[in-house]
Amino acid sequence: MKAIHAFCLAAVMVIGLCAQTIPNLPLPLGAGTAEVWNNEIYYFGGSNNWSGNILYPRIYRFDGAVWSHHDSIPDYDMWDVESVLVGDDAYLISGWPGGANRLRRYAMASGAWQYLAPSPNTQTWGVTAEHRNGEIFLFNSAGQVFAYDIAGDSWQTRTAVNATGTWDLSSILYQEEIYILGFQDSAFYKYTPDSDLWTRLANSPYPLGACAMGIINDSIYCVGGNNNGSSVAVYRSMIVYDIPSDTWVISGGVLSGARHWMATAEYRGGLYVVGGIDSAAQSVDIVEEIIPQGTAVGIGEASGPPPGFALAQNYPNPFNPSTTIAFTLPSAEQVRLEILNARGQIVRVLVGGAVFAAGAHQLRWDGRDTNGTAVASGIYLYRLKAGPSARSGQVFVQTRKMILMK
Numbered sequence: 185m186k187a188i189h190a191f192c193l194a195a196v197m198v199i200g201l202c203a204q205t206i207p208n209l210p211l212p213l214g215a216g217t218a219e220v221w222n223n224e225i226y227y228f229g230g231s232n233n234w235s236g237n238i239l240y241p242r243i244y245r246f247d248g249a250v251w252s253h254h255d256s257i258p259d260y261d262m263w264d265v266e267s268v269l270v271g272d273d274a275y276l277i278s279g280w281p282g283g284a285n286r287l288r289r290y291a292m293a294s295g296a297w298q299y300l301a302p303s304p305n306t307q308t309w310g311v312t313a314e315h316r317n318g319e320i321f322l323f324n325s326a327g328q329v330f331a332y333d334i335a336g337d338s339w340q341t342r343t344a345v346n347a348t349g350t351w352d353l354s355s356i357l358y359q360e361e362i363y364i365l366g367f368q369d370s371a372f373y374k375y376t377p378d379s380d381l382w383t384r385l386a387n388s389p390y391p392l393g394a395c396a397m398g399i400i401n402d403s404i405y406c407v408g409g410n411n412n413g414s415s416v417a418v419y420r421s422m423i424v425y426d427i428p429s430d431t432w433v434i435s436g437g438v439l440s441g442a443r444h445w446m447a448t449a450e451y452r453g454g455l456y457v458v459g460g461i462d463s464a465a466q467s468v469d470i471v472e473e474i475i476p477q478g479t480a481v482g483i484g485e486a487s488g489p490p491p492g493f494a495l496a497q498n499y500p501n502p503f504n505p506s507t508t509i510a511f512t513l514p515s516a517e518q519v520r521l522e523i524l525n526a527r528g529q530i531v532r533v534l535v536g537g538a539v540f541a542a543g544a545h546q547l548r549w550d551g552r553d554t555n556g557t558a559v560a561s562g563i564y565l566y567r568l569k570a571g572p573s574a575r576s577g578q579v580f581v582q583t584r585k586m587i588l589m590k
Contacts, residue, residue, distance in 0.1 A: 206456060206471045210244060210251045213459040214467035215309075217267040218447035219274050221292045224248065225449050227458060228276060228290075229262030234415045234445070234465040236263045236280060243290075258297050261286055264309035264445065268320055270334065275300075275320060280309040287332065301337045303330050310351030310394075314362045316377050323364055325349035329375065345382040347371050350413030352393030352444070356404055358427060363404060366393040372425070386430045389423050394444035398455040398474060402427045403563060403585060405435075405474050405526075407457060408443040416465045417442040422474065424526060424563050426587055429502065433562045433587065435526045439472055475528060493580040495568045498549075502587035505558070506550045509534075509566055515542045517570040517580075523549055524565040524583075531559060540570075551588055561590045 209227065216230025225246040232238040239262045245254035257276070261283025268275050276288045285302035305311060307324040314321050320332040321342075329342040345367075353366035362375045363385075370387040388406070395409030407422040420439040425432050439457065446460030455475040462468050492514020498507045509521065519540045523532040531553045549566070553559050564586050571579040 205454070205473065206246060206451070207251060208471050209459055209469040210253070212467035212469045213240065213244075214461035215264045215445040216240070216262070216447055216459060217265055217276075218449045218458050219267055219269040220449055220451050221269060221272070221274070223452075225451055225458070226254065226274070226292070227251075227447060228267055228274070229257060229265040229279065230447075230459060230467070231263045232467050234461050239263060255295050257288075257290075259283065259286070259288070261308075264311075266311060266313045266322075268313055268315040270315050270320075275313075275315075277303070277313045277320070277322060278305060278308065278311045282308065284308040301332070301339060303332065303339050304341060305330055307351065310349070310353055310366070312353040312355040312364065312366075314355055314357040316357060316360060316362070319377065321362060321375070321377060323353055323355060323362075323375070325351045325353055325366065327367075331377070343380050343382070345373055345375070347373065350393055352410065352413055354393070354395050354397045354406070354409075356397045356399050358399055358402070358404070363397075363425075363427075365395060365397070365406060386425075386432060388425075389432050389434055390419075392419070392423070395419070396446040396448045396457040396460075396474075398448050398450055400455060400475055405455060407474055408439055408446055408460065410444045414444075417444040417461060417463045419444070422526075426563065429587070431502070431587070431589070433589070435562055440470065441468075443468065443470075473527075475526070493570060493582075495582040495584060497584060498566065498586045502589040504551070504588060504590050506548055507586060507588075508546050508548050510544065510546045511568055511570075512544045513540055513542050513570060516540065517542075520569040521547060522567045522569075524567060525559075526563045526565070528565070531564065559588065561588050563587055 213230035218227045227244040230240050239260050241257035241260050243255040244251050261279035263280035265279035266277040272292050274290045284306050287300040289298045311324045318334050322330045327345040327347050331340045347367040349367040355364045364373050370391050372385045372388050374383040391411050392409045395406045398405045404425040410418045420442045422435040424435050442463040443460035447458040449456045458471050494512040496510040498509050519535050521535040534547050565583050567583040569581045
């Protein structure tokens with residue numbers, strides 16, 4: 185059993201997340217990792233509980249319909265094994281009880297395994313890793329950073345940060361930089377690989393470790409987790425970090441129960457947490473949506489809209505109490521404009537199918553829902569659907585994000 189200092193807080197009790205669209209795992213699994221490849225979800229490793237009484241050297245695969253036992257893993261260092269997907273290869277990193285410096289490569293297409301150069305890391309669990317530009321960056325709770333060069337099969341030690349954690353880091357990559365939670369005193373950091381520099385960001389709303397992290401557009405979603413390295417899950421709440429403004433909000437969305445050591449999967453435009461360990465330190469088979477399928481599609485997408493269509497960023501943003509939403513049409517079109525919460529649920533329909541003339545238009549949202557009730561602070565989405573266009577026959581759909589800050 186892993187020794188820690190245990191603390192337990194009451195879970196936040198509010199409404200649940202969106203309905204599930206991926207079935208539960210075939211058995212309770214926590215402290216494993218997941219990757220999406222070829223439009224399928226692969227779950228690697230894990231355990232039956234926080235103590236690691238049973239370790240699973242297996243890969244489970246969701247093929248779009250059901251989960252199945254897909255393959256085996258050639259070692260048992262599977263508690264909090266980390267993974268990164270690089271092309272058609274999954275790299276499995278670290279893992280308790282004896283895999284602190286392990287690095288394995290799994291060929292997704294052929295199922296072949298290869299053990300690679302061991303890392304300098306000595307921490308068996310609670311590490312995190314991300315891939316960028318041919319290198320894998322491994323972070324541990326002593327603040328150390330190790331960079332693995334894939335082509336050269338070699339490791340280098342990079343500049344450490346002056347921060348420590350309780351062996352339960354979480355991270356995510358966004359625009360060539362790595363964002364890391366799990367350090368003491370609610371500290372939140374960004375690491376820039378190109379310059380080997382650390383940046384201290386706004387503290388998280390509460391101390392948080394072993395949470396699930398995902399990203400939609402330029403917001404980082406963090407759900408569940410523990411406080412100060414507890415063996416039991418403390419949180420079921422979700423917090424959201426807006427990268428451009430360096431601000432956090434506590435979202436209204438929560439899990440069905442407190443959980444930590446979950447895997448995260450971004451699948452078909454949705455964001456899911458997979459498995460995890462609950463408030464009794466036992467693994468669960470639950471798969472839940474953080475952001476429903478399809479919501480992520482079109483948010484801040486790089487490809488241009490059909491000619492003549494445009495949905496502008498709202499202004500002001502952040503806003504209180506109201507904001508203006510502007511859009512442009514190439515010809516007379518039928519328009520639907522919806523306000524959604526961070527879970528993809530409709531809060532208000534500003535326009536439900538009226539025809540607007542060609543040109544620029546503006547609509548105002550007063551921060552109230554369909555019933556006229558002022559909504560809570562947080563991240564909201566606005567989605568425009570216009571068409572089919574009389575000119576091109578195309579339907580224009582785009583979603584953007586805004587922040588209500590009271």
